[in-house]
Amino acid sequence: MNRDQHIQEVKSATLLRFNDLWQQNFQANFGAMQRNPGVASLKDKFKNMPAIVIGAGPSLDKNIRHLGQAQGKAVLIASDAALKPLLANRIIPAFVACLDPQEDITKFFTGVTSRGMTLIAPSIIHPQVLDLWEGNVVFYSKFAPDIPTLVEMQRQVPHLGHLTPGGTVLSIAYDMAFQSGANPILFVGQDLSWPKRKTYTRESESAAEESIESTLKRQQENVVMETDINGEALPTLKSMSVSKQWFNWAFTTWKRQGPATIINCSEAGILTENCQILALSEAIYKYCQKKINVDWVLKKALKYKRR
Numbered sequence: 001m002n003r004d005q006h007i008q009e010v011k012s013a014t015l016l017r018f019n020d021l022w023q024q025n026f027q028a029n030f031g032a033m034q035r036n037p038g039v040a041s042l043k044d045k046f047k048n049m050p051a052i053v054i055g056a057g058p059s060l061d062k063n064i065r066h067l068g069q070a071q072g073k074a075v076l077i078a079s080d081a082a083l084k085p086l087l088a089n090r091i092i093p094a095f096v097a098c099l100d101p102q103e104d105i106t107k108f109f110t111g112v113t114s115r116g117m118t119l120i121a122p123s124i125i126h127p128q129v130l131d132l133w134e135g136n137v138v139f140y141s142k143f144a145p146d147i148p149t150l151v152e153m154q155r156q157v158p159h160l161g162h163l164t165p166g167g168t169v170l171s172i173a174y175d176m177a178f179q180s181g182a183n184p185i186l187f188v189g190q191d192l193s194w195p196k197r198k199t200y201t202r203e204s205e206s207a208a209e210e211s212i213e214s215t216l217k218r219q220q221e222n223v224v225m226e227t228d229i230n231g232e233a234l235p236t237l238k239s240m241s242v243s244k245q246w247f248n249w250a251f252t253t254w255k256r257q258g259p260a261t262i263i264n265c266s267e268a269g270i271l272t273e274n275c276q277i278l279a280l281s282e283a284i285y286k287y288c289q290k291k292i293n294v295d296w297v298l299k300k301a302l303k304y305k306r307r
Helices: 003-035 060-070 080-088 103-108 127-132 148-156 169-179 212-218 238-253 280-287 294-301
Strands: 051-054 075-079 095-097 118-122 136-142 185-188 223-227 233-237 262-264
Touching: 003 127, 003 136, 003 148, 051 060, 051 169, 060 080, 060 185, 060 280, 075 080, 075 169, 080 095, 080 103, 095 169, 103 127, 118 127, 118 169, 136 148, 169 185, 169 238, 185 280, 223 238, 233 238
Parallel strands: 051 075, 051 185, 075 095, 095 118, 118 136, 185 262
Antiparallel strands: 223 233
16 A cells, blocks of 8 residues: 555544544534634744654653753743653643543543643544543634535634644644744654554653554554664554655645754654764753743743633
8 A cells, every 4th residue: 555545544534533523523512612722822922932742652761861951941842642641740730731632531631730831722622521621722724625614613702723633642732833933843652653562651641551462463454664764664543644744744844934944853753864863861952052931931931811
């Protein structure tokens, strides 16, 4: 099966699985979307500030200890699955990004405080996530011009602005960082594959749910091989392989005013093209030395009403 067939297969499966749930969640969230700001409010607000996009891949275990050095010196944007590992290491991200509309992701927000953080939430997020979240919320529409349901939803809430999904929550986090003008944009925990026989960072809620052996067996029809930053072949899912292609597309075609330096600091995984490869400790030393006040920027940029 070639690349285009992989992409179409992933899109078709997503539409079949989620179309009804998208509509249910959207209707449940409609009032909250009218009362809270959209991602459009963040455009160019972090211009020339470094941002670190943090995933929950296995490589995060190696690098999480360095992220404390970037606290207050970079805009930290975590995936939902990375939130608990970060908090366990006393690292508080400014933003937590979501993409999945399913109730299952409430596990990432159960039993932790989210005060002082901002949730980047799709219009179709499961409403129970909003019930659990204690901090601020910024909504976005999923930009998918080939999916009529999502096009209609975006039309109903034009004030939100949109982010473009690429099959992984880190695509949303990257788009937000890109639109906000952040530079450079560093990736951490962005494996898109399963190195060292693990599927998630050890402190993630998903880490203990299934071994990689079980995952490979259950997903055998969806597993493909990709080449990592060291030239080694690693197993991954077709959906994650498609996400790698999405990032290559975004890195090479998106345009904005000002530079966009993209650096993969995961030190593992398959994101190797059209970006620099650098150890996280080196990138923090080079780019994250000046203090920045993200809270002050947010207070100026966002106007909140009660949810």
